[in-house]
Amino acid sequence: MAGIVRFGVSLEKGLLDKFDRLMRRKGYGNRSKALADIVREKLIVQEWAEGKEVVGTITMIYNHHQRELTSRLLDIQHHYYTEILSSQHIHLDQCNCLEVVVVRGVPGKIKALADQLGACRGVKHLQVTMSSTGKGIE
C-alpha cells in the first residue's frame, strides 16, 4: 500500500476501551482498519452533504395490491433514469414487494427520487443507504 503513515492518537482511557470493545465485536483484527473505516464513514457523510457524485441504494417495501402503485413507482423512476443504475424487485409474499434501486448521482437528485417514491401511498418503508463512488475515500 502506498502512502501509509503511522501517527500517535491520544484518547481518554474510557473511550479507547469502548473503541476496542466495539472493534472486537465487529471482528476487526486491529485498530488501524477500524479507525480507517470510521474515517471513511465520515467522508461519505461529507460527500453527501457537499453534493458530490455519490452512490447508494434505495430500499423499499410496498403493497403490491395498492391501486396503480407499481406504475406510479415506475413513472417516477423513469424520470431519474440517469441516476438509476439498476433495480431489483422481489415478491416477498402475495402482498408485499421489496425493491432495491441502485443509484449514482448528486445527492440532491437521489434524495428527491427517494422522497417521491416514499411519498406514494402503499410504500410501507423506504431507506436510503449512503455510499460512495469509492474515489474519494482511498
Ligand code: NI
Ligand atoms: Ni412484487
